[in-house]
Each structure stands twice: as C-alpha cells, then as structure tokens.
Amino acid sequence: MxxxxxxxxxxxxxxxxxxxxxxxxxxxxxxxxxxxxxxxxxxxxxxxxxxxxxxxxxxxxxxxxxxxxxxxxxxxxxxxxxxxxxxxxxxxxxxxxxxxxxxxxxxxxxxxxxxxxxxxxxxxxxxxxxxxxxxxxxxxxxxGGFRVGVSQKLMTRALARATDKPEAELAHRLMGNWHPDDTTWHALVEAEDASADASRPYPFYLAYGLEAEPQDLGAPEDWRAEWKWDGIRGQLILRDGQYFVWSRGEELMTDRFPELARALDFLPDGTVLDGELLVWPDDQPTPSSFNALQSRIGRKTVPKKLLTDAPVVLHAYDLLEWQGQDIRDLPFADRRATLERACADLPAQAPIRLSSQLPFADWDALAATRSDARDAQAEGVMLKRADSPYLAGRKKGDWWKWKLDPLTIDAVMIYAQSGSGRRANLFTDFTFAVWNGNELVPFTKAYSGLTDAEFRQITAWVRKNTLERFGPVRKVTPHHVFEIAFEGIARSPRHKSGVALRFPRMLRWRQDKPLQEANTLADLEEFLRIYG
Known part of the structure; x- marks a missing residue:
C-alpha cells in the first residue's frame, strides 16, 4: 500500500x-x-x-x-x-x-x-x-469512490515504457470486459493471446475540435465529411456468432440494445463497426433527439413497448474489422468503400444504417451544409482525411469535429456546492435559474467553464452571501448572472422549469449584466419550440 x-x-x-x-x-x-x-x-x-x-x-x-x-x-x-x-x-x-x-x-x-x-x-x-x-x-x-486523474492513453504510455510493448497493442489489451477476478497480469499484459477475447473492442479514435477555419486544412478533395450525430458513440462487434455493443467510455451495453442482435443475420462473422447509436423510427427522416435515447441508456432490461417506441439503430461510419481481419491501418477511403459494399444490400429491418457522406465542392459549400446541422438532429460536421488510418485515442491532424456554435442563455446563480479532488475547497457546482414573472425558476446545473481564479473569486463571494445551508449545498443571494452554453434542449417533466439542457456549461461570468436582465422561462420555451 x-x-x-x-x-x-x-x-x-x-x-x-x-x-x-x-x-x-x-x-x-x-x-x-x-x-x-x-x-x-x-x-x-x-x-x-x-x-x-x-x-x-x-x-x-x-x-x-x-x-x-x-x-x-x-x-x-x-x-x-x-x-x-x-x-x-x-x-x-x-x-x-x-x-x-x-x-x-x-x-x-x-x-x-x-x-x-x-x-x-x-x-x-x-x-x-x-x-x-x-x-x-x-x-x-x-x-467505492476512488478516482484519479489518469487517462487510458497516459496509462498505456507508461505500460509501454515499462514492458517494451507497443502502445496500440496495450490499449487493445486493456479494453474489454475484464476484471482482476478473472485474469492475471500475465494474461492481460504479457501473454501472446491476450487479445483473443471475442467481445474485446478496439480503442476508439477520437477527433479534436476544429477551432480554426477549415481552409487551413488544405485542399477539400483530400477530406471526407459527414454529420456529427448527437447519440452514443459505439462499436458493434460480431464475433463467434455473438454480438457485443461497447460505448466509447468502455462500457459493455449489449443488454440495453437487444435489437442489434439482428445484425448477425446480415453481416459476416468477424465484423466490427464504429458508429453512433441513435433512436431512429422507420417513419422519420431524421433521428430522434438525444432525450429519446436517454430512456434506453439506464435500462438493463428493455420492455417491448420501449423497443417499439424508441427503436435504436447503429449509424455506421467506419469499419475496423472485416471477415476477421483488422483493417484499421487501411486508409479511411478504403475502409469506407468496404463499409459501403457491406451495407449495400441491407434490408430495411436490419438494425444498421450507413451514415451518409456530405458532398461539398469547397469549404464554403460545406459551411452552408453545416449551418443546417440542427435540422438533421446533428451537432455539426465531422471531417476525416481520406488517407487516414484508424488510430487509438485522440490524435491531432486527421480527424476533426466542426461543431455548431452552442446555444446560450443568461441565467442567475441561486445555489452553490463544493467541488471534489483538488477543488474540494472551492465552490464549483452551481444551480442556475431564469425569471418567470418575479420568480426565479431553477432549470439547470453547471460546473465547468470558469478559470481557477474565477472559481476562487466566486467561492469568496458565496461564503459571504450564503442565505441557507442544505448539507453541502448553499443557497445564495441572487446576484450573479452567467452565460450558459448548451448543445440541445428537451421537454422534461422531472424539472420544475419543464426543460432539460444537453451539456450545459458556463461560457462566461456576466459581471457586466444586472440581475434583472437575465433570460426568462418564456425564452427557454422559445428555444424548445425551435430546437426541441
């Protein structure tokens, strides 16, 4: 110890x-x-x-x-x-x-x-x-609360240094449904057949956010574009006559998506698809919002009615293994061509859809397409270099996510709670409200977006302006306005405001804005009408 x-x-x-x-x-x-x-x-x-x-x-x-x-x-x-x-x-x-x-x-x-x-x-x-x-x-x-700031990439890098094994191989070994009860150090890290587990996924290739103009990427003909879907990134694995579904967070989710078992009837053994899990009824031109998918995420068993009301498909956009062969080293254009052939004759009842590529002659044309992303229930556009292999982890250069600018609303902080870890002595988790007449109605929480200096400043203010305490939570004097950014909005009967935000975070502290100029519940309802 x-x-x-x-x-x-x-x-x-x-x-x-x-x-x-x-x-x-x-x-x-x-x-x-x-x-x-x-x-x-x-x-x-x-x-x-x-x-x-x-x-x-x-x-x-x-x-x-x-x-x-x-x-x-x-x-x-x-x-x-x-x-x-x-x-x-x-x-x-x-x-x-x-x-x-x-x-x-x-x-x-x-x-x-x-x-x-x-x-x-x-x-x-x-x-x-x-x-x-x-x-x-x-x-x-x-x-049961042990956590430490070590990414999978950092750990595999350290293991590679200690064992002289390639990082990519170690990343693959560490993924999958293993536990210290059913394996050993030798079997997991050293043995030659450590990757033989049929359920084991490949490490996900992650994109960087595009902050510069896409023109900086070079010639548009070197790139492929597709929607960045608002679902759950996942791998569908078909091996040994079985199917397995893994999330990007390395969670085995097979039992939550029983409809994907039908993929075994339409694709050969030894197939691994990378794609997005989406609720997409047959009669809809676009997928349902992420809110519809949330009804499936927390379910270990899925009742028949939910399977009917919220049918899930894998929107496939990459092929990692084909007929038992790892093809991640092939260029994206070649993997995509094989994926298109594999999906060419899939019938309507197959739980897999091919994610369409977005044609564009130049970057301005793609920008115009990107502006319509929310109408397609997407978050923006993905850009992938045509000659890029499928790598492990977040690598800069070949894959980019060009997301839409977030939606924003100005809200009043009404509750504060301490953070954890190195921020345990700071108030970092806040509840925000909007006006409904003369009443402030809470509608979301956020805990990211400020600098350490700003967190220290707001912490000092919270300690001097606490009205009530509820365990670790403090009710504070309504005074400070924050601009809250979010990716989507949905109706939610569980919240007093009637809405729930997707990925809320603090964009900036509006110290220039008086309390009375914060947004209203009617403004949230208008967002819901347009984007919900």
Missing amino acids: KRFAKLFTTIDQSTKTNVKTAALAEYFAAAPDADRLWTIALFSGRRPKRAVTTTRLREWAAERAGIPLWLFEESYAIVGDLAETIALVLPPNTTQDDQSLSDWIAALREIYTQDEDARKAFVLSAWDRLGGAERFIFNKLIT
Missing part, C-alpha cells in the same frame, strides 16, 4: 504528463503482479463495491476522533470530500502496516459479507494501522 500511496500522491500533486508517466512506468516495472493488475483496474474505473455506508463511516470517524458528529459534519462541509475529512480528523496512526494494495482490497471485499460489528472493528483497525495518503486511499476504496 505504501508503494501505491506514493504513486497516487505523485500523480495527484502533479499536472505534468511526463511526471505522471514516469511515476506510473516506475511503479509498473517494480510492483508485484497482483498490485500492478489492481492498479490498472482502479485507474480504469474497476473499483470494489462500497463495503460500508457513508453514514456509518462518519459516525465511526467522529467517535474515534473524539468529536461530536455535528462538528464532523461541519468539517465535511468545509473540506468537501469525505475520505479526506476522515483522514484529517482521525488521530495519528498508532502502528505501521506493510500489507500490499491487493491484500487490502481482498480484505475490503471480504468484510462486505460480514455483520456491522465486524466491519466496524476492521475499519477502526485499518485507521490505526494506516496513516497519511494510505489512510486517505483506504477511505476512498471503502466508500
């Missing part, structure tokens, strides 16, 4: 990629196999289940620290992170511990089945034996 705590501290305290990569590579080169395997699992979101409720942890921590529970709760509200609060209020550890990370995780998972007295004895013993960063990490693990 000491070795892992040192690694975590180095990563958590640095913003430099080279420092994080070097620390990870050093760790992967020296740590025991079981610890290396669990480190990859933890850093990729495969956390142990919560073993103890946060209510009990707060009670036990206050008891061990010899302070009343109300004082612990006040401290928690200031610190903003439960694991850190517990680590700070507890007395210094009385003994030392040399157990490994994997030993601690095994012990944590074992108490999951024990009664509350046994759990309490284990937790108190652990607090006595662990100190500093080790105690903090233990608290994170036991609450």
